[in-house]
Amino acid sequence: MNREFYSDRGDLEISGAGKSGGGKYNRVEVNGASKINGDIECVEFEASGAAKFEGNVKTVSYNVSGATKCLGNVEADFCEIRGAGKIEGNLHSKDSKIEGSFKVGGNFIGEIIDIQGAAKIIGDCEAEDFICSGAITIGGLLNSEKVSIDIAGRSEIPEIGGKIINVKLAPFGIGFLSKITKALFNTSVNELNCNVIEGDEIYLEGTEARIIRGNDVVIGKKCTIQRVEYKNSLSVDPSSKVLEQIKL
Template sequence: MNQDRQRKLTITGTGSTSGGVFQSVRITGEAEIHGDTESDSLSCTGNCSVSGSVISRTARIVGEFEIDGDLKAGKLTALGQLKISGSAKGGVFKIKGQLDTGGECEAERFENNGAFQIYGLLSADRVDIGMYGPCYAREIGGAAIRVKRGRWQGVKELFTRSGAAQLKAETIEGDSIYVEHTKADVIRGNTVIIGPACDIGLVEYRSSLELNKGSVVHAQKQTK
């Protein structure tokens, strides 16, 4: 381990500091970090803004965290609001609350219980979405994609004033797909289940398609 990686950054209360390379970053309170920040572990309970990109092997966020750059994390768990001006990439993302990214969001596994605005591609081997507010992604791609309206009241109360729990996307493409309360231009998959309250322009499927009577699919096509 090099000398920079041995450093630990700890802020308790209110404070600001420069970015850098650290073994660990721990914030309890309100903090501002000026510059790119890299660490083995990052923990934030409170509010933090970073004027730069963030790289961390593990990141745990409770509260509000804003990154004026990109995020790369091996494992991310967040409860609250996470805003990323650039793109987010990593391994396992588990988010309860609000996620906003200005670019792509790519992970091995993506779980969101809350709401999100992703102005690029949302991509993961497994995408599991429990909606408690409005969700948007330009495109969604993955092996297994599940989109459901959430039912946990504790999260629902956070989004009662933010709009209907509905997903909007231009394209959703995967192997196994289940969606409900979704409005999309195109859905492509091997096995596709269209649950309740959906409005889909075109569904292209290879093996099977199931349609809920309460949904509208304007066109459907079986492909080889």
């Protein structure tokens, strides 16, 4: 979509417990416990509080905070979510920044995905650059050229595929992440559980996995891996356990 405003469109502003139908607008601003019934297409979409959107949202910029909830799909060039955002459908955004707790009921697709806090994605997640500091749960495949995860809470991803994969235990300095994940998931365990991790360059900490496949693999501290298949090099920290090592 074009970032410029359209001359034949107006703006939509709702506050308090107001309601509105869908439509095409330049700028949409929703505050409080407001509700939108229907699909929205706009250039700028901003919402805060406990706003609820019962249709799909298509926009250039999607900027929400608080306990906002969208029952449909969200498509945006730029997405920023702070607080406790929820999208029941799919989220497709080129550049996404998530802070707080967040849930996607479908697939999450983008170019840059940056999550700070606790996120749950029911479907698959696909990006060129995936960054997460906190706790992450993905129901399907995480596929990204570059994966960077700092674990601060119990995390689970069945399968990870990419070129460069880095999984580390978050530094003690990120205390607010641990507080968020402990409050949401009632756990202080910092661990990533996977079935399969496959990439060119792999570095892992705090990971429990069945199979690791890569060219150059480093198993850092506090890992339990059943099987590692590598082409070039393999290094294993003394605090970790690898049951089977196979050089291809």
